[in-house]
Amino acid sequence: MLSIKVLLFYCAILPLQSERHHFFYRFTVLSKAESFSLNLPDFTAEAVADDRRIKHYNNAIEGWKGVDLFEHDGSEPPPESYDSRDWYRDQLKKASNSSQGSERHVLQRILGCKLESFPNGTVTDLTTFDEYAFDGDDLIAFKYDTMEWIDKSPVGKEIKKDWDRHVERKHKVHSFLYNCMDWISAFNNTNKSSPEVHIFARKAPDDRSKLDLICLATGFYPGDIEMSIRLNRSTIKNHTSYAIRPNHDGSFQVRSSVKIDGHLRGSYDCFVVHGGLGEPRSVQWDGKCLNSERTRWTVILPVGAFLVAAVVYIKKRKPNDSSAALVRDVCVYGAVSDQRAESAEACADTTDEELSDEGSEHTPV
Structure with missing residues (x-):
């Protein structure tokens, strides 16, 4: 019982x-x-x-x-x-x-x-x-x-x-x-793609005692997604969320970030809910930092004259407008930033015993 x-x-x-x-x-x-x-x-x-x-x-x-x-x-x-x-x-x-x-x-x-x-x-x-x-x-x-x-x-x-x-x-x-x-x-949209989920950190440029912890989900469709950064399975409230952006293949990407104390011990993970997933997905941070000097950004330019026109003219609506989400999505057509790390290193004052399995994906319990 x-x-x-x-x-x-x-x-x-x-x-x-x-x-x-x-x-x-x-x-x-x-x-x-x-x-x-x-x-x-x-x-x-x-x-x-x-x-x-x-x-x-x-x-x-x-x-x-x-x-x-x-x-x-x-x-x-x-x-x-x-x-x-x-x-x-x-x-x-x-x-x-x-x-x-x-x-x-x-x-x-x-x-x-x-x-x-x-x-x-x-x-x-x-x-x-x-x-x-x-x-x-x-x-x-x-x-x-x-x-x-x-x-x-x-x-x-x-x-x-x-x-x-x-x-x-x-x-x-x-x-x-x-x-x-x-x-x-x-309507039954049969075309669903599950997100690839990554979580990584880099040393904050304005405060070396802090880390910027970043959660990235990419390759998902449709664009509706819920994503949060958690500490010991509790959602961190004061994080920064960025607009959902389209990839060149019609899928989407989104990222969130939060500044954390580099000396604070705990289990951080990226928690994602999406229709392409059978159940919510959690990816745990491995405790390593990116070498920010070697981090590469790929920019994909817009395709199609109409998308250019949409970027120039569509104005962001107020949050309570009926089509606010639709119009806001149009605004981000054109410039797609996809961050890929070329190298990683252990964060300062972190021992191997304190690191969890690298980039492991698992079902939250």
């Missing part, structure tokens, strides 16, 4: 990981002056599911083109809510006429839905969004429940007066968002 109680307690403290999925269309239209200045198409669009582009379009090609990087259950995503390129250009012109300043402008739209649920199918969050931005600032957004346009700026207020008259278009947007929620609720 005692063993059963212990087992039940162990199951209760394990994190119940939720599954998150999202799908959206993103549209970007540039003024002629801006398009010429950046040498980019004046109209681009893409469809994205769970952080991966599945098709894209711009005025330099005919029709939407699929991308063969995405594997899922085979169901077709909802078709785009049709608005012509000329319609987007007209909206950019209207917004430009209502604003002061230069002739270089950009209009953006993100339209889609996101879902969070437990493995048993219980839905904890289902959200839709249709948001516009002008020159990097919020412009106007559609509220699904009331079928209203909500202006976010003085320019948006002028746009709203015009859009409120087009009742049929409101119904089309509402219908798209309804279909999006229906599709994402049944």
Whole structure:
């Protein structure tokens, strides 16, 4: 009976990981002056599911083109809510006429839905969004429940007066968002990659008595991940987390770091929860330090003009915005830093007996 109680307690403290999925269309239209200045198409669009582009379009090609990087259950995503390129250009012109300043402008739209649920199918969050931005600032957004346009700026207020008259278009947007929620609720992303997890330290440059302990997870997909640095299996709160970044192959990487006392004894590990793992993974620090002078950084430059445009113009949203995570992910396209250690040495005042097995991965108990 005692063993059963212990087992039940162990199951209760394990994190119940939720599954998150999202799908959206993103549209970007540039003024002629801006398009010429950046040498980019004046109209681009893409469809994205769970952080991966599945098709894209711009005025330099005919029709939407699929991308063969995405594997899922085979169901077709909802078709785009049709608005012509000329319609987007007209909206950019209207917004430009209502604003002061230069002739270089950009209009953006993100339209889609996101879902969070437990493995048993219980839905904890289902959200839709249709948001516009002008020159990097919020412009106007559609509220699904009331079928209203909500202006976010003085320019948006002028746009709203015009859009409120087009009742049929409101119904089309509402219908798209309804279909999006229906599709994402049944979506099964079969393409999952588990993360490679590493933990290492280097001597802090500003204080030689301290160490920078770094946890790195890379090669995982989808991009939703939970990662923490622990001391004696207790999470260290005051750590620094960095934005999730894409790798060149469509997978992701993320890292966290914390400054620790080089003389403090204890068991440090990197604890990771991800959908590609059957259970949480723990990688224990081996007590060694990198030779920071020989640490090599690899930088992968962006591929594709549209990604460049996204980096330049997509503005980070406030944390409570419905699409904040989606927009923030776009901001980090382009520069991917992957740290690889060429050498390691024992940290000062550390004996061999105090070192654990090097880089061992194990299931936490």
